[in-house]
Amino acid sequence: MTRGAKRKSPSAAASSRTARRRGTRARVKPIELYYWPTPNGFKISIMLEECGLPYTMIPVNIAKGDQFKPEFLAISPNNRIPAIVDPAGPGGRPISIFESGAILQYLGRKTGKFYPREERARVEVEQWLFWQVGGVGPMAGQVHHFRNYARETLPYAIKRYVDEVNRLYGVMNIRLRDRDFIAGRYSIADMALVGWVNGWQRQGQDIEQFPNLKRWLERMKARPAVQRGMALGRELREGIDMKDPKVQAVLFGQRARAS
Numbered sequence: 001m002t003r004g005a006k007r008k009s010p011s012a013a014a015s016s017r018t019a020r021r022r023g024t025r026a027r028v029k030p031i032e033l034y035y036w037p038t039p040n041g042f043k044i045s046i047m048l049e050e051c052g053l054p055y056t057m058i059p060v061n062i063a064k065g066d067q068f069k070p071e072f073l074a075i076s077p078n079n080r081i082p083a084i085v086d087p088a089g090p091g092g093r094p095i096s097i098f099e100s101g102a103i104l105q106y107l108g109r110k111t112g113k114f115y116p117r118e119e120r121a122r123v124e125v126e127q128w129l130f131w132q133v134g135g136v137g138p139m140a141g142q143v144h145h146f147r148n149y150a151r152e153t154l155p156y157a158i159k160r161y162v163d164e165v166n167r168l169y170g171v172m173n174i175r176l177r178d179r180d181f182i183a184g185r186y187s188i189a190d191m192a193l194v195g196w197v198n199g200w201q202r203q204g205q206d207i208e209q210f211p212n213l214k215r216w217l218e219r220m221k222a223r224p225a226v227q228r229g230m231a232l233g234r235e236l237r238e239g240i241d242m243k244d245p246k247v248q249a250v251l252f253g254q255r256a257r258a259s
């Protein structure tokens, strides 16, 4: 978390420009997005962009260890991005939220967008959202680790996770055979998936094996809000070498936990 590094979102910047032109002040206090440009971070930047909610992005440099700073842990006790603080939470009071799935559901309830109210449609979305959070994210994350970052090459681990991601892509490909989006209509479940599926090459996958998934990815990436969400803070990652022992010590080292 870099002090003084708050940045307005593309949509918030546009709305405050409009407000200045009209001589008014934007009334809504922006949501604070604690963020780093990774597939888990993109989920929330995409949702905020899709909803046109004003937000400020606060970079949490996970390669440097910002995620372990006490002020961030107070918001996100699992020392992971993303997290948000909504100054206008329930009852008009601030609320902080960590875990990408919980944040997506909260924003969906808050705005009434991309997260249907009707129970059957909602369950459809939740199944696929939890499937992403509990399956695709962790499995693809392990592939990234063992294939791209680990200093030791462990063929068993690489094969185990590449195969599992391959299986999960197959599940998505079948699901998308007769629908445009994973839960039928475009939803927070699609937003949760796109950053991960976009990394198919780094996960040792061939998207040509999954034609329905490939078309879904193209459909997703054609959305301007998805493009803005996935471009947010891209430059922050420049020059970071994930194989640098200092970065590895931060991200993969065991931290002593204070009780």
Ligand SMILES: N[C@@H](CCC(=O)N[C@@H](CS)C(=O)NCC(=O)O)C(=O)O
Pocket: 038, 039, 040, 041, 062, 067, 079, 080, 081, 082, 098, 099, 100, 101, 133, 137, 250, 251
């Ligand atoms: N289950 C969490 C996973 C979040 C997560 O793994 N975030 C990564 C970046 S993609 C992180 O903050 N890593 C920091 C660390 O490992 O210390 C969620 O869905 O929000």
